[in-house]
Amino acid sequence: MENITGKRALVTGGAKGLGKAIAVALAKEGVHVAITGRNEIALKQTAAELTALGTEVTYAVFDVSDNEAVQQGIKNLNETFGNFDILVNNAGISSFASVMEMDVQDWTAIINVNLMGTYFVTKAVLPQLIEKNQGDIIMVSSTAGLNGAATTSAYSASKFGVIGFADSLMREVRKNNIRVCTLTPSTIASDMSIDLGLTDGDPEKVLQPEDFAELVIANLKLPKRAMLKSASLWSTNP
Template structure:
């Protein structure tokens, strides 16, 4: 079983929802956590909660869809906080509507954030994992990345893309002892899901962020050559 204590993790979209739940679950395992997002006030409050669990925490405010900003922010985090052992690409946005009715800018924004954002952040962090000859990359996709629906063309395209990116990345980096894990949850009672009226968050009806965060931690604790495959978790390991 992997010992997570003392590791350093970067979680995008870490201020609320699944990202925040994962950050707090990591802190309980002794993982030092850096979170990113676009709302500085939310990030500051979450960092305080993480620090209350006895680990180091920090934040960076940037848009994952802007590579120059991503690279500059991660370089600064590395210099001030430390290099990373774990990357969780969680930042994402969603909007629903028919292909013909959705505004092209909205369509492009979803692809840029969900797919290109995953690529940009991974590109910036991956060299330090390769240098350590060990690490974990966890990419949050969705069941919408397995099956499309009539109103999810942009969101499904982005999440299908994350699955393909993850599978290709696994084949590139397993020689460096780096694991690549693709998460494919259905609806979670996140702030985004509630804002979009996909769920009211009732814990008797829908998965809670804290529940899925526990699954992420459990996967990280597996022996490095272990593999899990299911509808919600696809861990492709060296």
């Protein structure tokens, strides 16, 4: 098993939900963590909780769909916190409606955050991983990125897009010892899934963010010569 203690990770959307659980799990492994998002109050609160776990923690406020803000935000983090070994592209939004019902702005926003945001952040972090000749990039897609459903056209298009981006990137950078892994979870209890009415969050029935974080950590601990290309996580008793 790889030892990840002392590595530096960037978790987008790390203040709550899946991203927060991943940040907590990383901090418990002794990984230094930077979390990002748009809500500074939530970031500050989560950063304080992470710091109490005894690792180095910072946060940055930027919208992943704004490329200029992303490039500047990552540059600032590199100057104040250091270069990254691990990138978790987790930030995302969702709303469901039929193609005819959803307006163009909402449809575009989902693509801009989930797909373009993943591309912008990856492009900002990739040079430092290539320079180190090592690194891990984890993409949070969704089972909605494997199959469409009525009312999920924007979300599915964005999450299918993340899989295509990741598959190409993986083939491009594995020669640099950079692993690219795409995770496609089914419903997990979070503000997103509860607000969408997908679950009531009952831990007896639905995956919890901590379950997903365990998969992320297990992936990072694989021997360096091995790469989990993709994995789908489902509840056993929905």
